[in-house]
Amino acid sequence: MATQALSALLKEVRACTLCQEHLPHGPRPIVQINRSAKILIAGQAPGNKVHQSGVPFDDASGDRLRDWMGIGKETFYDDTQIALLPMGFCFPGSAKSGDLAPRKECAPQWRNRLLAHLPNIELTLVIGQYALAWHLPDSANTSVTGHVLDWQKNWPTVLPLPHPSPRNAIWLKQNPWFSTDVLPALxxxxxxxxxx
Structure with a gap:
């Protein structure tokens, strides 16, 4: 019954056109979810490469994230182990520097309904400012760096992370404690x- 309900909900999600008029490349909702999943990755929104392939984190950010997690693609894309629910399910388009923010319509429409189908989550990786604002609302005024510095606050069930984008290489160099303290624990x- 619960599996059928999730399948029906996923059919709705994949047919969503809620923000179609704002998406320069059209809607293509990209999620990975299974009731058995134990780890949730709450990211931002798919990039253009992911929009083209239809595979979440099928880019340099995904390579870095898998390295941070210490797992390969086979485990990462096993939906019985890992759920991938970005804040926006479709590529929002490009800005002058990076991608646009996830569309604001997506999370209120779908997020709680999908999260209700994940009863076995033991660890949520919260990536970037938009996911942090949703999953850790009590500290909405805290910067991404502030959240990551305070990583033990909700550990071991929630871990805030910087975005694994190659654009964050400077941040990683400036914060070596992330690699020496956080990643081994993760x-x-x-x-x-x-x-x-």
């Missing part, structure tokens, strides 16, 4: 969860 927790 990799260990993911292995612990996946071995259950």
């Amino acid at each position: 990799k260990a927790q993911i292995q612990h969860i996946l071995k259950k």
Whole structure:
């Protein structure tokens, strides 16, 4: 019954045209969800490359994220282990520097309904400012760096992360503690969860 309800909801999501008029490349909702998933990745929105392929995190950001997690593509794309629900399901278009923000219509329309179908999540990776504002609303005025510095606040069930985009290479160089303190804990927790 629950699986059928999720399938019906996913059919609705994939047919969504709510913000079609604002999407320069048209709607193509991209999500990965299964009731069995143990890890949730709450990202921003698909980029142009992902919009073209239809595969979430099928880009340099995904390569870096998988490296941070210590897993390969086979595990990453196993929906019984990992759910991928960005704040906006469609590519919002490009801005002068990077992509536009996720469309504001998407999360209120779909997010809580989909999250209700994820009863087994043990760890949520919250990537970037828009996901942080939704998943950690009590600290809405905190910067991404502030959230990541305070990573142990909701650990081991929630981990704020900077965006794994190659554009954040400077941030990673300026914050070496992220690689020495946060990533080893993340990799260990993911292995612990996946071995259950």
